[in-house]
Amino acid sequence: MKPSKNIVLIDSSRPIDRDHLLPLGRLRDLPEQIKRAHTVVVTKCPSEMDAADMFLWEQRLKMPAGVEVQFTTLKYxxxxxxxxxxxxxxxxxxxxxxxxxxxxxxxxxxxxxxxxxxxxxxxxxxxxxxxxxxxxxxxxxxxxxxxxxxxxxxxxxxxxxxxxxxxxxxxxxxxxxxxxxxxxxxxxxxxx
Missing domain, CATH: 3.40.50 (Rossmann fold)
Structure with a gap:
């Protein structure tokens, strides 16, 4: 069975370029495998995150054209x-x-x-x-x-x-x- 859409979640406090594979870190796959994603969701962002911060994240991820990068925060x-x-x-x-x-x-x-x-x-x-x-x-x-x-x-x-x-x-x-x-x-x- 092949997924129709690959969605990758990244905790904003654990960027993949600063994380490690399990069991040393939280990554379940090699960081370069993120390129297979159709959508990347950066989770648990500060609620005051602005457009400049989002742009920096997009630059850091170096995703191919057409890949959506979205951001979420936690509301209590x-x-x-x-x-x-x-x-x-x-x-x-x-x-x-x-x-x-x-x-x-x-x-x-x-x-x-x-x-x-x-x-x-x-x-x-x-x-x-x-x-x-x-x-x-x-x-x-x-x-x-x-x-x-x-x-x-x-x-x-x-x-x-x-x-x-x-x-x-x-x-x-x-x-x-x-x-x-x-x-x-x-x-x-x-x-x-």
Whole structure:
């Protein structure tokens, strides 16, 4: 089976000319194979990316004529509770946040949160981690270090964390996640 269209996604924080093949990096193919792409999408770009930055990316990629290069950013919505029944929304207005994640690269989320909170502690699990009873104890001990800080996580992690019914209400009440969506930027954004 041959694909009708090859689309390559590149994380803006990991340009292919500065990345390596797995397992040392995140590349699944040789960098020169990008020439087979019909469309390249540079993801997780800063929302304030301008035409000059996009032009520099296009020059850096050296794509043949006719290959579309598009750009996307992450848009975060307002925090939502992981445990709606126990949630105390006053924590959203705290000055301090704990960051709880199990994603490959929490850097973009951290950067966004720093606009609103001082991140006083982070607890990171491996990507796609399935939270267990043992993890609930670890999260509880970690969270109780500062009972005034908001606990922020990702939308993806919130789904798995919501199964940890053994977390105490005092931890559940502070646990929120940020809904995220991908938004196109630039001239080609409407085609995505």
């Amino acid at each position: 919505a307002d925090p939502l509770p992981v445990f709606p029944q126990e949630a105390d929304k006053r924590y959203i207005y705290s000055k301090f946040a704990f960051l709880l994640t199990s994603i490959a690269n929490p850097r973009h989320l951290r950067y966004h949160l720093l606009s609103f909170y001082k991140i006083s502690s982070s607890l990171e699990f491996r990507d796609h981690h399935n939270f267990s009873n043992r993890d609930a104890g670890k999260i509880k001990r970690w969270a109780l270090k500062d009972n005034k800080a908001l606990i922020m996580t990702t939308e993806k992690d919130a789904q798995r964390l919501s199964a940890l019914v053994q977390l105490p209400d005092e931890v559940k009440s502070r646990m929120f996640y940020l809904p995220v969506e991908v938004a196109p930027i630039g001239k080609a954004g409407s085609k995505l």
